[in-house]
Amino acid sequence: MEINFWTDTHAHIHDDEYGRSVDEFISLASDKNVKRIITIGIDYDDSIKALKTAELYDNIYAAVGMHPEYADKYIRDRDFDKFFELASNKKVIAVGETGLDFYYEENPDEKYQNILFQDMADIAGRLDKALVIHSRNAAQETIKILDEAIKKHSKLKGIFHCFDGKECVLDWIKDKNFYISYAGNVTFKNADNLRYALSNTPLDRLLIETDSPYLAPVPVRGKKNMPANVSYTGEYVAEFLNIPYNILMEQLENNLQKLMKGVW
Template identity: 45%
Template sequence: MFIDTHAHLTNDEYPDLQNVLDRAKKAQVSAIINPSFDYESSLSASCLSEDVDFVYGALGIHPHDADKLTDEIIAKFKKIAIENKKIVAIGETGLDYFKCKTLPDIQQKSFQKHMELALELDLPVIVHCREAHQDVINIMSDKKYEGIRCVFHCFAGAEALLTFAIEMGFYISYTGNITFKKAELLRESVKKTPLDKLMIETDCPYLAPVPFRGERNEPAFVHYVAKAVSELKGLSVEETAKITTQNAENFFRINI
């Protein structure tokens, strides 16, 4: 069994969602975490989690849309999470300084509000970090975020962030880009990541693994991420599946 810890199932690229979910089941995907990127997708994620037994939701505003986060939305997220027990995380949130039009200070305020909500609800936070690792480290080092549970999703390979995550006991999640030809830095990160803090994801519809690179990604392809991790860690795919599934169950507090 596999758990895809990051799949954007409410994306417009899935008009055939039922077929996608059926293929995931056939590929032994036992659970999917469906994070959000704006308010509308958060509502959709909550609804989908209630409709599909093996799909769980997360609520959040992506850094690209951080300027759209309001106190009213935070209050609505809180209400949804309290009422829907299949909301298992806050996110995705974080910082993205790569060609992002939203100013860093606005992103940082949004990130902080997401983490405050996660702590209040006792939920983990799904963190997106792109070319912003030092600011992420600085913000998350604040004592007021002590005790927060965090996963750095679609980990990009920054050595300082990996070291910080390991020191803090945070989780690292890898996606299909570890199969790419020029992803040596990422593969080195996989080798350095403690097995008990490692998770796998597709980040679909993006980053389809080899041999599907360039195509639409989907949860059924998480097996290829597990295979790549297995080769780097000297494990069987079955061992990787068992370990990463247990890690995801522990992190999101779900029972599969």
């Protein structure tokens, strides 16, 4: 089958903070050859919304999990089984977003973030689903936890979402079942570090996303982002890497198929 469409591998469309409808997102995305969207939960209630949205549309899938900024709200004895059950749904294709974020001082203590991340990785490993990783100012610590998780679940797989360009992560993923996803900020004028990382990312480990409603790419930078705009990022990446659009589309789809193991 010839691939002639993009997938937005990371968006937040199920509870849009600007009041836009899912139907609007799908229609506008289709106009730009964006035919599949993964909508991402950031806590338990939000994950339920993501799943309910995915169940209503054939071309929308969900990831369920808890963002590290809420790690101090996570109680293992109460919440692990709830997330496990939610993640077991067939329309849930990944666990997350989750991970570590040490950027803001007011973020939860590292010990709480570690517990949450370890448990989300455990759920992903048990269910053989991808782990959607948020890692900011925490690359080495993220790798350490993932290495421990892989000892328990040797086939653990995942996506470093909205990749920040850390070379240690690029080196680490090359012999693992993990992928790097670039968002619209790779198109920004001051993003030389991301473009350098992109040029060193193996094509068979590459994905793209919007992180809607954030990080709208050039030429719509500054506007409220939406899945349709992943086409701009895809076109930019193709031109930067000197690859025809259709070839990049096919490569990205092959990467997703390998990661998601025949979900589609």
